[in-house]
Amino acid sequence: MTTFADLGLSQKVLSAVADAGYSIPTPIQAGAIPFALERRDICGIAQTGTGKTASFVLPMLSLLEKGRARARMPRTLILEPTRELAAQVAENFEKYGKNHRLNVALLIGGVSFEDQDRKLERGADVLICTPGRLLDHFERGKLLMSGVEILVIDEADRMLDMGFIPDIERIAKLIPFTRQTLFFSATMPPEIQKLADRFLQNPERIEVAKPASAAKTVTQRFVASHSKDYEKRAVLRELVRAQTELKNAIIFCNRKKDVADLFRSLERHGFSVGALHGDMDQRSRTTMLQNFRDGNLQLLVASDVAARGLDIPDVSHVFNFDVPIHSEDYVHRIGRTGRAGRSGAAFTLVTKRDTKFVDAIEKLIGEKVEWLNGDLNALPAVEESKDSERPRRNGRERGEKDRGRGRGNRSAASHKSDNDIQDNDVQVIEAAPARAEVLKNERKAEQKPQNNARNNRPYPANDDSRDRRRHRDHDDGPTPVGFGDDIPAFMLIAGSAKI
DNA sequence: AAAAAAC
Numbered sequence: 001m002t003t004f005a006d007l008g009l010s011q012k013v014l015s016a017v018a019d020a021g022y023s024i025p026t027p028i029q030a031g032a033i034p035f036a037l038e039r040r041d042i043c044g045i046a047q048t049g050t051g052k053t054a055s056f057v058l059p060m061l062s063l064l065e066k067g068r069a070r071a072r073m074p075r076t077l078i079l080e081p082t083r084e085l086a087a088q089v090a091e092n093f094e095k096y097g098k099n100h101r102l103n104v105a106l107l108i109g110g111v112s113f114e115d116q117d118r119k120l121e122r123g124a125d126v127l128i129c130t131p132g133r134l135l136d137h138f139e140r141g142k143l144l145m146s147g148v149e150i151l152v153i154d155e156a157d158r159m160l161d162m163g164f165i166p167d168i169e170r171i172a173k174l175i176p177f178t179r180q181t182l183f184f185s186a187t188m189p190p191e192i193q194k195l196a197d198r199f200l201q202n203p204e205r206i207e208v209a210k211p212a213s214a215a216k217t218v219t220q221r222f223v224a225s226h227s228k229d230y231e232k233r234a235v236l237r238e239l240v241r242a243q244t245e246l247k248n249a250i251i252f253c254n255r256k257k258d259v260a261d262l263f264r265s266l267e268r269h270g271f272s273v274g275a276l277h278g279d280m281d282q283r284s285r286t287t288m289l290q291n292f293r294d295g296n297l298q299l300l301v302a303s304d305v306a307a308r309g310l311d312i313p314d315v316s317h318v319f320n321f322d323v324p325i326h327s328e329d330y331v332h333r334i335g336r337t338g339r340a341g342r343s344g345a346a347f348t349l350v351t352k353r354d355t356k357f358v359d360a361i362e363k364l365i366g367e368k369v370e371w372l373n374g375d376l377n378a379l380p381a382v383e384e385s386k387d388s389e390r391p392r393r394n395g396r397e398r399g400e401k402d403r404g405r406g407r408g409n410r411s412a413a414s415h416k417s418d419n420d421i422q423d424n425d426v427q428v429i430e431a432a433p434a435r436a437e438v439l440k441n442e443r444k445a446e447q448k449p450q451n452n453a454r455n456n457r458p459y460p461a462n463d464d465s466r467d468r469r470r471h472r473d474h475d476d477g478p479t480p481v482g483f484g485d486d487i488p489a490f491m492l493i494a495g496s497a498k499i
Numbered sequence: 500a501a502a503a504a505a506c
Contacts, residue, residue, distance in 0.1 A: 081503070081504080082503065082504080083503095083504085108504095109504065109505055109506085110504095110505090130503095130504060130505090131504070131505090132504050132505040132506090133504085133505065133506095134505095135505075136505050136506070139505095158503085161502090161503085162502080162503050162504070163503085163504085164503090164504075167504090253501095254500065254501055254502085255500080255501060255502085256501085256502075277502080277503095278502065278503055278504075303501080303502060303503085304501075304502050304503080305502065305503065307502090322500085322501095324501090325500060325501065326501090329501095329502095353500085357500095
């Protein structure tokens with residue numbers, strides 16, 4: 001059997017790999033590493049979860065042992081489609097490069113130029129970049145690409161989706177054509193093949209089988225829901241609470257706004273939850289992801305920025321709050337669970353307007369997905385509850401009224417949009433006649449300009465009350481935002497004070 | 500019906 005020692009990697013690399021606990025390379029690693037070490041171009045067709053990153057990081061480390069970087073003249077360049085992926089590759093260089101003295105610079109947007117400039121000035125052996133920030137540095141004259149010996153283009157199909165190809169072409173023109181190019185893509189449709197032909201010279205093509213199709217290890221279920229957001233949120237909460245084996249979960253929404261809304265709603269309902277989408281500031285993105293990885297957050301509400309490539313081991317559940325519009329995204333999303341042969345569960349909320357996307361998904365995965373509690377036809381008509389003649393005006397959960405812990409008239413004006421979300425969650429379940437008003441509120445909330453400070457930082461970065469909150473009884477009802485469990489006494493007296 | 504990425 002092939003081991004890492006058979007691939008021609010340097011001792012320094014081998015020892016770091018051994019320290020990380022690996023001895024047997026994955027197929028893409030066994031296939032790509034020997035050719036990469038011979039300075040051949042590579043066209044790798046591999047999905048995430050196949051060990052693709054190490055298949056270029058390890059040989060690059062070996063090759064970089066000869067020579068040193070000069071100021072503003074990086075020796076190698078790795079292009080990634082998202083900031084998180086770039087950061088992840090940088091972590092791989094840390095891990096496997098611990099016996100090396102290489103300068104690695106992570107050039108991504110959303111963070112200050114200063115540190116990045118300093119690293120470029122000092123001479124970077126490895127640049128790991130998102131295209132926009134790299135070109136930004138280049139245009140500011142901080143960077144010469146004429147010394148680049150190895151270029152890695154990762155996730156090429158996704159780069160194409162995201163419209164990065166013109167940037168990539170531009171960058172490639174700035175690098176000597178004598179370079180070595182390592183090109184990776186999860187899929188190889190004709191337009192990607194054309195790209196590969198342009199960037200690569202006599203490449204060695206390595207294609208690995210898809211990891212065991214998600215259908216095998218992931219239990220998939222559709223869950224019928226009415227289509228209003230507050231109804232979907234209620235269905236989701238029930239679904240999450242009903243899971244006995246839930247360790248942690250990613251909840252996908254199609255839109256950034258819905259990520260923010262659902263995050264706030266879940267947080268207010270006492271869940272241990274984080275959020276991740278591309279309009280959040282980079283610091284929050286990094287913190288959220290780290291906290292989720294570390295187990296400090298149980299749920300992560302995310303846009304498709306988290307659907308592919310991010311290495312979050314051991315996610316027990318995936319919930320699709322929205323049915324993805326493109327069926328391939330469904331496969332990527334549920335691929336976040338059931339990794340490495342472990343079992344996983346994926347639930348998708350489906351409303352009447354989603355039927356054609358659901359059909360496309362079933363066609364793509366080649367099987368019918370079971371419904372959890374009956375399909376859309378079994379969906380009861382919108383419930384009317386007994387105390388519907390008394391629509392609630394504040395954010396108190398059903399059954400909470402005797403607890404003396406309502407939010408009173410707090411923030412009636414100051415946190416309007418937050419209250420709208422809360423109220424909708426509650427009112428509509430209980431009070432169908434209040435629907436007209438609720439709809440009006442929802443519309444108002446939607447028209448309200450986005451409050452950036454709030455959206456970008458769904459919670460204060462160092463707020464450790466989250467950790468305590470996850471141990472709360474989840475049926476406790478809404479938590480006043482910003483206090484965690486440390487609620488000032490005066491707030492516990494219903495309706496006592498305006499804040 | 501979207502998301503992602505530069506300031």
